[in-house]
Amino acid sequence: MAVVKMNRFTLMTFHTYREGLLKELQRFENIQFNSLQNSEEELEYLNKVSFGDKVSELESESAKIKFALEKIKPYEQKPSGMQAFTAPPPSLSYEEFDAYTDHYDYKSVYESIKDADGKIRACKSEKDRLKGENQNLNNWVKLDVSLKEVEDLKSIRYLIGTISKASADSFREAMENAYPQVYIEYFGAAQDEVTGLLLAPADDYESVSSLAKNSGFTRVPINLPQKPSDIIAENNARIAQIELAETSLAESFQQYGSEYNSLMIANDYFQAALIRAQACENFLKSDTVLVIEGWFPQELSLRLTEILNGVCGKDYYIEETAVEKDSTDVPIKLKNNKFVAAFENITSMYSLPKYSELDPTPVLTPFYWAFFGLMVGDTGYGLILWLATFIVLKFFSLKAGTRKFMQFFHYLSYAVIIAGFLYGSIFGFTFFAPIKTETGSKAILDTNVDIALMIVLSIIVGIGQIVFGLLVKGYALLKDGKVFAAIFDSLCWITTLFGAIGWILGGFGIASADLGNISKWTFFISVIGLALTQGRESPSLGGKIGNGLYSVYGLTSYVGDIVSYTRLVALALSGAYIAFAFNKMAELMPEGILRIVAGGLIIVVGQTINFGLSLLSAYVHDCRLQYVEYFSKFYDGGGKPFNPFQLMNKHVHIKNSKE
Amino acid sequence: MEALGNFLSQYGGNLFAAAGAAIAVFAAGIGSSRGCGLVGKTAAGIITEEPEKFGQALILQLLPGTQGLYGFIIGFLIALNIGSDLTLANGIYLLFAGLPVALCGYRSAIYQGEVAAAGLQILAKNPGETTKGIIFAAIVETYAILGFVASIIMLFVTYPA
Numbered sequence: 001m002a003v004v005k006m007n008r009f010t011l012m013t014f015h016t017y018r019e020g021l022l023k024e025l026q027r028f029e030n031i032q033f034n035s036l037q038n039s040e041e042e043l044e045y046l047n048k049v050s051f052g053d054k055v056s057e058l059e060s061e062s063a064k065i066k067f068a069l070e071k072i073k074p075y076e077q078k079p080s081g082m083q084a085f086t087a088p089p090p091s092l093s094y095e096e097f098d099a100y101t102d103h104y105d106y107k108s109v110y111e112s113i114k115d116a117d118g119k120i121r122a123c124k125s126e127k128d129r130l131k132g133e134n135q136n137l138n139n140w141v142k143l144d145v146s147l148k149e150v151e152d153l154k155s156i157r158y159l160i161g162t163i164s165k166a167s168a169d170s171f172r173e174a175m176e177n178a179y180p181q182v183y184i185e186y187f188g189a190a191q192d193e194v195t196g197l198l199l200a201p202a203d204d205y206e207s208v209s210s211l212a213k214n215s216g217f218t219r220v221p222i223n224l225p226q227k228p229s230d231i232i233a234e235n236n237a238r239i240a241q242i243e244l245a246e247t248s249l250a251e252s253f254q255q256y257g258s259e260y261n262s263l264m265i266a267n268d269y270f271q272a273a274l275i276r277a278q279a280c281e282n283f284l285k286s287d288t289v290l291v292i293e294g295w296f297p298q299e300l301s302l303r304l305t306e307i308l309n310g311v312c313g314k315d316y317y318i319e320e321t322a323v324e325k326d327s328t329d330v331p332i333k334l335k336n337n338k339f340v341a342a343f344e345n346i347t348s349m350y351s352l353p354k355y356s357e358l359d360p361t362p363v364l365t366p367f368y369w370a371f372f373g374l375m376v377g378d379t380g381y382g383l384i385l386w387l388a389t390f391i392v393l394k395f396f397s398l399k400a401g402t403r404k405f406m407q408f409f410h411y412l413s414y415a416v417i418i419a420g421f422l423y424g425s426i427f428g429f430t431f432f433a434p435i436k437t438e439t440g441s442k443a444i445l446d447t448n449v450d451i452a453l454m455i456v457l458s459i460i461v462g463i464g465q466i467v468f469g470l471l472v473k474g475y476a477l478l479k480d481g482k483v484f485a486a487i488f489d490s491l492c493w494i495t496t497l498f499g500a501i502g503w504i505l506g507g508f509g510i511a512s513a514d515l516g517n518i519s520k521w522t523f524f525i526s527v528i529g530l531a532l533t534q535g536r537e538s539p540s541l542g543g544k545i546g547n548g549l550y551s552v553y554g555l556t557s558y559v560g561d562i563v564s565y566t567r568l569v570a571l572a573l574s575g576a577y578i579a580f581a582f583n584k585m586a587e588l589m590p591e592g593i594l595r596i597v598a599g600g601l602i603i604v605v606g607q608t609i610n611f612g613l614s615l616l617s618a619y620v621h622d623c624r625l626q627y628v629e630y631f632s633k634f635y636d637g638g639g640k641p642f643n644p645f646q647l648m649n650k651h652v653h654i655k656n657s658k659e
Numbered sequence: 660m661e662a663l664g665n666f667l668s669q670y671g672g673n674l675f676a677a678a679g680a681a682i683a684v685f686a687a688g689i690g691s692s693r694g695c696g697l698v699g700k701t702a703a704g705i706i707t708e709e710p711e712k713f714g715q716a717l718i719l720q721l722l723p724g725t726q727g728l729y730g731f732i733i734g735f736l737i738a739l740n741i742g743s744d745l746t747l748a749n750g751i752y753l754l755f756a757g758l759p760v761a762l763c764g765y766r767s768a769i770y771q772g773e774v775a776a777a778g779l780q781i782l783a784k785n786p787g788e789t790t791k792g793i794i795f796a797a798i799v800e801t802y803a804i805l806g807f808v809a810s811i812i813m814l815f816v817t818y819p820a
Contacts, residue, residue, distance in 0.1 A: 349791075448815060451816050452816075567801065567804075569808075570804055570805055570808045571804065573811060574729075574807050574808055574811075577732065577736075577807075577811050578728070578729075578732055581732040581736055584735075584736075584739070585735065609728065613725055613728075616793075616797060617797065617804065620794050620797040620798065621797075621801070623794070624798065
């Protein structure tokens with residue numbers, strides 16, 4: 001129910017124990033190292049520990065495995081469909097895990113995969129080259145001689161090139177008029193150009209080619225040792241060969257699919273080793289001694305001593321001190337019972353408490369839970385949420401973070417179901433209407449009739465939460481022994497608030513005139529009290545008075561805070577009316593089969609949309625109410641999360657010695 | 660003039676109610692489509708390089724879509740009142756009842772789209788924190804919800820039947 005008490009420790013031991021100690025501490029998962037290398041103290045006989053080489057070596061091995069994994073991922077033999085989610089991850093004992101790469105020859109697997117991959121790529125690029133060549137030759141297919149044969153001709157010379165389609169015919173005419181012995185043949189067209197071959201007697205060649213150039217016939221420097229159609233046929237044959245090779249290579253690649261699991265385990269092994277090597281960069285050393293500093297939860301002190309005895313025997317020295325209350329660099333870990341712990345994610349999304357502050361999660365939980373229910377407010381949605389989270393929690397194998405999240409929504413589903421009874425609503429239909437009225441019966445809080453009542457109730461709930469927040473602040477101050485601060489900062493605000501409310505109610509005649517009067521005087525006295533005391537931190541008298549008056553002005557923000565709670569009603573209404581409208585739409589369908597089929601479809605789709613919408617809105621707006629209206633009364637935050645040195649396995653589950 | 664007066668008193672109720680329903684639906688719908696379109700354009704850019712982020716990008720694109728739904732629901736609920744006995748006064752009332760969700764929905768959807776499109780940058784650079792982008796966009800929706808509830812209240816609680 002609190003911020004976990006931490007001890008700070010300084011440990012000294014010999015270098016020889018380093019690797020063994022790191023492995024044990026990594027399994028312990030409850031130590032966070034303090035980076036001694038960043039500290040400003042000048043320690044003359046201690047140097048920084050650096051494992052740059054080892055880190056690069058581990059990183060390169062890790063990169064090899066990642067490469068191999070990427071290549072064989074498409075062939076991974078994983079279970080399909082639902083099994084993929086419900087199958088538990090592979091589990092090993094720590095000893096098996098630590099020795100994994102001794103037994104598993106990941107290097108040769110990597111080499112063969114790299115090899116096969118290289119071959120496949122070579123095939124592909126060759127194939128692409130040949131296809132490209134064929135593409136280019138497509139324009140020349142109709143040429144049924146090879147240019148080599150044409151070159152061998154003694155009295156004829158050739159010109160091969162392209163000309164725009166528009167000028168093709170006029171060019172031919174002009175050429176035939178000028179040089180009747182010239183032979184022009186066009187074949188192939190690409191976009192708006194035609195390719196052509198021009199044969200001219202050797203003597204006229206110069207003049208012919210200059211005329212051609214002037215008319216727009218551009219030479220194409222192409223080399224065709226054989227007929228184009230022959231070259232294309234050869235290329236195609238070669239492509240077919242390559243494709244056969246590719247298929248057989250792909251098949252052989254498939255066999256590596258079975259290595260996927262083992263490679264993932266090897267990957268985890270290297271990650272663990274990398275984390276250990278990188279953790280060393282927090283330490284300092286002398287020639288023989290290693291100095292480590294960090295934090296761990298106080299309650300695990302005995303366990304840590306056991307570990308140190310186990311690894312180092314008697315060859316270590318440890319100094320443990322309880323962390324001082326006002327420490328700012330201590331990492332924060334929260335500990336709560338199972339129900340409250342599910343709501344820790346809401347607190348940590350805002351900010352973790354400082355070491356000296358109270359953990360706000362226990363006072364957050366009941367409000368968050370209740371408000372969420374009120375904002376969604378439909379038993380049908382609550383039942384679906386309950387069922388979905390129940391199934392997932394029971395049958396699926398989940399990571400720790402996802403499991404906590406599902407547990408969170410599972411608890412919230414109870415609130416939604418109960419609130420559904422309050423509004424009497426199930427999937428938009430009124431099903432629980434116990435209160436008799438003149439026209440029939442209505443739900444306890446009917447969304448048709450009781451809207452004004454609901455708004456008033458939400459404001460009362462809001463005032464309740466705000467006052468509770470002020471009381472929490474008072475309690476925290478009293479715990480610290482600051483009695484006067486508790487009176488000024490907590491009690492005064494509460495009396496101001498109640499004074500104002502009583503005065504207003506008296507003015508409207510809802511409360512008796514006497515109560516109104518008493519409240520009026522309570523309010524004035526409290527406001528003066530605030531003005532005198534809220535500025536007491538300031539050094540100068542003017543500052544004290546100024547700050548005091550300024551915080552009285554802060555009363556106006558209370559109005560905004562209180563009104564903000566009407567969003568509880570707004571969200572409940574929006575959810576209820578969207579469900580109502582979809583049901584009405586289904587009712588409008590004509591009687592008979594159409595109403596059942598189409599109407600049913602409308603209801604299912606509409607309610608699903610509304611379900612998602614309600615959950616998202618309730619989650620977001622509930623968070624907003626807690627952070628802005630509630631936390632601002634008593635909570636600052638600013639703590640850093642506890643990020644222990646641990647295994648970060650993505651795939652393998654390490655069995656405890658008890659399993 | 661008298662003919663116009665007669666026309667309005669006979670048919671005006673339904674006409675104005677129809678106008679209210681139409682405005683509620685199309686204004687909110689235009690807003691939502693612009694908002695979703697903004698996000699979709701940016702999302703397509705991310706998917707060119709990282710197609711595995713499609714699911715989360717889709718959730719961000721869906722967020723500005725709710726205003727169109729609200730407008731549709733209000734339009735539907737207004738249209739239910741169209742009948743043979745709708746007075747001119749009530750018809751004009753229904754026209755105004757459609758306006759909160761229409762105008763709030765229109766503008767808030769576009770702004771929500773801009774926030775969601777910015778949230779896509781979180782998805783691109785730091786995918787683990789995308790939920791925060793979703794929360795940022797959902798906050799803008801507060802005002803669309805208030806507009807929706809205001810229209811509901813005008814239709815059901817204070818309707819001068």
